[in-house]
Amino acid sequence: GEDESLERGRQLYLEGTQPQCGVCHTLEEAGTSGGIGPNLDNLQPTEEAVRAAVRDGVGVMPAFSDSLSPEEIEAIASYVVSVTQD
Amino acid sequence: METARIHRRHFLIGSASTAGAIAAAGVTGSSFPAFAAETKELPDYVSWKDADKLIMHTEQTLEMKRGAGGTSVITPNEEVYIRNNLPSPDESIVADRDAWEVSIEGVNDPRTLTVGELKNIGIETVATVLQCSGNGRGFYEHETSGSQWLTGAAGCILWSGVPVRKVVEELGGLADGGNFMTSTGGEQLPEGVEEKDIIVERSVPAEAMENAILAWEMNGDEMPLAHGGPLRMIVPGYYGINNVKYVKRVAFTEEETDAKIQASGYRVRPVGVDGAPDQPSMWEMQVKSWVTHPLKDSESGRVQIYGVAFGGDKPVEKVEVSLDGGESWQDASFIGPDLGRFAWRPFLLTADLEPGDYVITSRATDSDGNVQPESTEPNHRGYDYNGWDRLAVEVTVV
Numbered sequence: 001g002e003d004e005s006l007e008r009g010r011q012l013y014l015e016g017t018q019p020q021c022g023v024c025h026t027l028e029e030a031g032t033s034g035g036i037g038p039n040l041d042n043l044q045p046t047e048e049a050v051r052a053a054v055r056d057g058v059g060v061m062p063a064f065s066d067s068l069s070p071e072e073i074e075a076i077a078s079y080v081v082s083v084t085q086d
Numbered sequence: 087m088e089t090a091r092i093h094r095r096h097f098l099i100g101s102a103s104t105a106g107a108i109a110a111a112g113v114t115g116s117s118f119p120a121f122a123a124e125t126k127e128l129p130d131y132v133s134w135k136d137a138d139k140l141i142m143h144t145e146q147t148l149e150m151k152r153g154a155g156g157t158s159v160i161t162p163n164e165e166v167y168i169r170n171n172l173p174s175p176d177e178s179i180v181a182d183r184d185a186w187e188v189s190i191e192g193v194n195d196p197r198t199l200t201v202g203e204l205k206n207i208g209i210e211t212v213a214t215v216l217q218c219s220g221n222g223r224g225f226y227e228h229e230t231s232g233s234q235w236l237t238g239a240a241g242c243i244l245w246s247g248v249p250v251r252k253v254v255e256e257l258g259g260l261a262d263g264g265n266f267m268t269s270t271g272g273e274q275l276p277e278g279v280e281e282k283d284i285i286v287e288r289s290v291p292a293e294a295m296e297n298a299i300l301a302w303e304m305n306g307d308e309m310p311l312a313h314g315g316p317l318r319m320i321v322p323g324y325y326g327i328n329n330v331k332y333v334k335r336v337a338f339t340e341e342e343t344d345a346k347i348q349a350s351g352y353r354v355r356p357v358g359v360d361g362a363p364d365q366p367s368m369w370e371m372q373v374k375s376w377v378t379h380p381l382k383d384s385e386s387g388r389v390q391i392y393g394v395a396f397g398g399d400k401p402v403e404k405v406e407v408s409l410d411g412g413e414s415w416q417d418a419s420f421i422g423p424d425l426g427r428f429a430w431r432p433f434l435l436t437a438d439l440e441p442g443d444y445v446i447t448s449r450a451t452d453s454d455g456n457v458q459p460e461s462t463e464p465n466h467r468g469y470d471y472n473g474w475d476r477l478a479v480e481v482t483v484v
Contacts (some may be wrong), residue, residue, distance in 0.1 A: 013448060018282075019278055019279045019283070020278070021297065023276055023277075023278045023279055024279070034276065035173055035175060035276075036172060036276050036279075037146075038145055038146065038282070039143040039145065042145065043144055043145075049231070051229075052229050052230060052231035052232075053231040053232070055231065056230070056231040056466065056467065057231065057351065058232040059169075059171040059230050059232070059347070059351070060171045060172060060283075060284045060285075060286065060346070060347055060351070062283055062346060063350070063360070063361070065360070066360075
């Protein structure tokens with residue numbers, strides 16, 4: 001269900017990438033406070049923006065399309081959007 | 087009305103507030119930036135900037151609104167866009183600017199020099215267009231990562247500093263094998279990340295040294311921290327990413343750096359293809375222009391149509407303006423002084439407009455005869471859209 005997918009997204013956000021998302025990003029719900037990339041709570045990105053950024057990278061942010069499946073990228077995007085929208 | 091369809095689509099992909107902003111301003115179809123109506127507080131490191139003239143995409147990406155910047159060639163520091171790949175270093179690095187050190191390598195007498203010492207080697211001022219590689223990304227139709235810049239990730243700036251060629255001469259000339267000039271940024275890197283994955287380090291062909299300067303001044307002010315102070319590498323004619331901020335090392339190297347930002351980042355490739363070192367790097371800029379006025383409904387009668395044009399690493403020679411979406415063109419004239427081949431030139435066409443709908447756009451030609459194209463071939467990361475089709479603005483004259 002939806003909750004499972006969000007939980008999967010949360011787990012991938014926390015542990016599914018190298019470096020981990022939270023090393024660079026602040027996301028209150030996940031308890032991360034990285035200060036390198038944008039603060040996701042402030043940014044409130046769209047799903048499209050997260051999906052594209054994780055897949056292709058942005059500036060110094062690496063592309064994760066080789067290490068994550070499209071479904072995993074989608075799960076991260078859904079999770080980040082769900083916990084950052086007002 | 088293919089062009090009109092494209093433009094409507096482009097502001098539909100902005101936030102809901104974009105449509106509101108356009109409605110409120112009575113704009114019928116210009117490519118107005120997203121978030122125009124939102125007032126977001128600027129982060130501390132850029133709190134001195136003019137928030138009314140900027141669009142904040144993220145804390146590290148600020149775009150100048152189309153129509154800001156004026157017509158007097160140089161873009162005021164308060165309005166120049168920001169694209170920081172890493173957070174701005176602590177203010178303490180500009181406490182004693184002359185003490186900042188840069189290591190010069192790949193020369194016969196490699197040394198670490200302070201800014202104070204560089205100031206004694208020579209001084210030169212150069213005007214350049216500073217433009218983010220992603221300027222115009224928002225005009226592409228495919229899904230791209232990164233800020234959806236329209237026209238405002240660009241400005242024209244006067245930089246003062248020491249010519250790199252003079253520094254090299256002072257240090258005994260280039261050592262053998264210096265094919266590339268590799269500059270490294272002095273940002274602090276986080277723990278838990280491989281240095282090469284995240285460091286801002288860019289290589290350009292060593293010939294770029296002939297025009298490059300190590301700059302400590304920006305438009306007459308000390309180089310602001312947000313723009314790379316105390317010391318920034320300026321590579322005239324090259325995209326912004328090559329103009330490394332807080333530069334702490336300049337090395338003449340046999341190979342390009344293997345830092346990710348060089349090896350796989352900032353590479354031009356077809357949509358769906360991964361970045362790799364054999365693809366073209368975002369180095370020299372290309373011919374480009376866009377209209378900055380009018381952007382919204384105008385009264386009929388005499389209208390001043392103006393904008394900016396540049397040739398990248400060549401002088402811009404000619405600018406034409408179309409009022410009918412590219413069906414016909416008229417020559418524009420240049421406004422103001424020519425600040426050299428790396429600067430942009432504001433242009434002007436005075437027109438007498440009857441009531442009606444207009445699709446206004448411009449087309450620049452550089453000194454080699456390269457003409458700004460009608461449309462830009464899509465590339466994966468959505469770099470530098472320079473097609474005059476989507477850079478057009480729709481204006482209703484009443």
